Amino acid sequence: MRYSFHAQGHPNVTSAHKTTFEVTMDPEIGEAADCIIGVSSEKSMLNFPEEFKKAIAKNNSSIRVVLTTKNAYDEIKGTGNVSLSLDHPTDIVCRKSDYVCSRTLMIKSDKAACDLNPLLIxxxxxxxxxxxDIIVE
Incomplete structure (x- = not known):
């Protein structure tokens, strides 16, 4: 299953966070927002189709997030979890840890913001x- 949407970069994207990366619907971010890589997202997890959410919210479901700009791309792998609510109205967060909250899309991510392709950033x-692009297998 695949779900795709667009967001925008921002001058304050630093991609320095060591454990997460985030895409948000918020149009602005401050200089301290070192995990946020995309703003003004056209979708949130509330927009995900229910069947897609069910596929993500399974223990150890395989999730890939593919990030693409005009000059670069990166692919991040992680897993789902039965505890994921996938209902945050603005934020989508991928985490290296096992921490789960309403903002969490996937856990056990193999990359955080600081690990992403420098050309993408x-x-x-x-x-x-x-x-x-979010792909669930």
């Missing part, structure tokens, strides 16, 4: 469009 810090 360069595009995002210039405000380029971000394509987000």
């Amino acid at each position: 360069e595009d995002l810090s210039k405000g380029e469009k971000l394509n987000v």
Whole structure:
């Protein structure tokens, strides 16, 4: 199953966070928001189809997030969990840890913001469009 949407980069994207990365519907972020890589997302987890949410919210479901800008891409792998509510109205967070809250899309991510392709982050810090593809297997 695949779900795709767009977000935007922002001048304050630093991608320095060591345990998470986030895409948000919020249009602005501050300089301290070092996990946020995309703003003004056209979708939140509330928009995910129910069948898609059910596939994610299974223990050890395999999830891939593919991030693409005009000059770069990256692929992040993680897992789902039965405790994921997938109902946050604005934020989508991928975590290296097992921590689960309403903002969590996946846990046990193999990358955080600081691990992402530097060319991707360069595009995002210039405000380029971000394509987000979430694939559940």
